[in-house]
Amino acid sequence: MTTDELEQLLAQQPVAVLHRLARGRVHRHFRAGKRRLIELLLQHSSQNLAGLESDLQTLIAERQPPAQPARSPGRAAGRAPAPPSKQPLPGGGEPGIGEPAVSLAAWLEGLGVPAPQPFVPDPWQNEALRALDDSDVVVSVPTGSGKTYVAVEAARRAMEDNRTVIYTSPLKALSNTKFTEFSRIFGSDKVGILTGDRQENGQAPLLIMTTEILRNLLYDAASGEIDVRLDTLGLVILDESQYLADPERGVVWEETIIFCPSQARLLLLSASIGNPQDIADWLSSIRTTPCRLVRHSKRTVPLRAGYLHPNGKLVPLFKTAAIPHGHPTHLHPEAKRLFIEYEEETLPSGRPRR
Ligand SMILES: Nc1ncnc2c1ncn2[C@@H]1O[C@H](COP(=O)(O)OP(=O)(O)OP(=O)(O)O)[C@@H](O)[C@H]1O
Ligand SMILES: [Mg+2]
Structure with a gap:
């Protein structure tokens, strides 16, 4: 040849x-x-x-289909007939890897708005709320687990007790979103916002602010200049408190915790972090109130990984609907084919196309 x-x-x-x-x-x-x-x-x-x-x-x-062997009645007895040889997946599934790749329909199954159901708090949500009765609480659970519910219920209880509540988030945009969300839940007269850009209803019993603003407020309170009442403060919620580990901004969370008035409960809400027990122990060591840790690591909403090709085609990224740990042979054959096609279209091959 x-x-x-x-x-x-x-x-x-x-x-x-x-x-x-x-x-x-x-x-x-x-x-x-x-x-x-x-x-x-x-x-x-x-x-x-x-x-x-x-x-x-x-x-x-x-790759040729094998010739049909002559049937031996004895050996074939009790065996299911061999399945017809499968068409290779477009782009070629790698032979020898075994398991069939998930179809796009199976991968997308269950996405969308679920049918309405009565709200039932998860056990960890109840546990966190119970723990707040007599301690500060660190919640460390995966993203999308429902930390807002704990914040809302804890705020509701504190306000029913005639205490004021401060809720902080690391971002102005998130503070704005929470302002809208909490105003809808509690009524706009009950909720105020203090960020670098926006000051509204500063005397409301539930105040939303960035963590930096609260830290500055606590500094001012320490020096006697104060325009927000802190003596009635019953609860401080630090959302996204995994920022405590941030090399640059972490100090803001640290100082906020250190200067937080002792009569106020602290509720730290965070996505899963590596050492939440260390944080809870640290809080217990510097504050008069003990601190409890509430944690779990199972994702309520599992992640799915897909690949969206620039031509608009969406395919599962991996052979399995769940995200596998580690090996490139788990890539979906269709995604692999699209990668190659994309490279073929975009990388100079050095040879004229035919
Ligand atoms: N017990 C529950 N049962 C069913 N759905 C719930 C429950 N608790 C919360 N949810 C829903 O889960 C979704 C995610 O909740 P939420 O935004 O509070 O998560 P989160 O833990 O704050 O996530 P993030 O880390 O992204 O801030 C919301 O739609 C919320 O209504
Ligand atoms: Mg949240």
């Missing part, structure tokens, strides 16, 4: 076959699109084109 014939034969093969041929021949072959892969195969085998051809023929033979 001439080099041109071999090149043509290679071009007729699905890209999965080319990748199998490239194993051990071409470094990081998965990064190459089909055209580039053929070039690399020919280039890297220029001293041994016969070997490349022989391996290619073997792979082609492997």
Whole structure:
């Protein structure tokens, strides 16, 4: 076979076959699109084109459907008939990896607005609210678990007790969102906001502010200049308090906790963090009130990973609906095919397209 014939034969093969041929021949072959892969195969085998051809023929033979063996009634007894050989997935699923790849429909299943159901607090939410009766609380749970419910209920209870509440978030935008959300829940007369950009209803029993503003307020209170009453403060909620570990802004959370009036309960809400017990222990050590940790790590809303190609096509990123830990062979064959197609379209191949 001439080099041109071999090149043509290679071009007729699905890209999965080319990748199998490239194993051990071409470094990081998965990064190459089909055209580039053929070039690399020919280039890297220029001293041994016969070997490349022989391996290619073997792979082609492997892909032929096997001849039906003559039935032996004895051996076939009790066996289910062999399934028809499957069409390879577009772009070629890697043979030998086993499990079938999740379909787009299965991967998307269950997305959307769920049917309304009565609200039932999760056990950790009740536990956090109970713990606030006699202690400060650090909540460390995954994103989307329902920390807002704990904040709202704790604020409601404090206000029913004629105590004031301060809720802080790290961002002005988040403070604005919470201002709207809490005004809807409690009524706009009950909620105020103090950020660098916005001061409204500063005497309301529930005040929303950025953590920096609260820290400054506590500084002012320490020096006797104060325009917000802190003597009736019953609860301070520090949302997104994983910022405590932030190399630059963490000190703001630290100082806020240190200067927080002792009569006010502290509720720290955070996404999962590595050492929440250390934080709870630190709070217990510096404040007169003990601090309890409420934590769990199971995601209520599992993450799904997909790949959106610039041409608008959406495919699962991995072979499984859940996100696997670690190995690139778990990539969905269709996503793999789109990566290659994208590279083929965008990377200069050095050869004119045919
Ligand atoms: N017990 C519950 N049962 C069902 N849904 C709940 C429950 N608690 C909260 N939710 C819903 O879960 C969603 C996420 O809640 P929320 O925004 O409070 O999460 P979060 O923990 O604050 O997340 P983030 O880390 O992104 O701030 C909301 O739609 C909320 O209504
Ligand atoms: Mg939240």
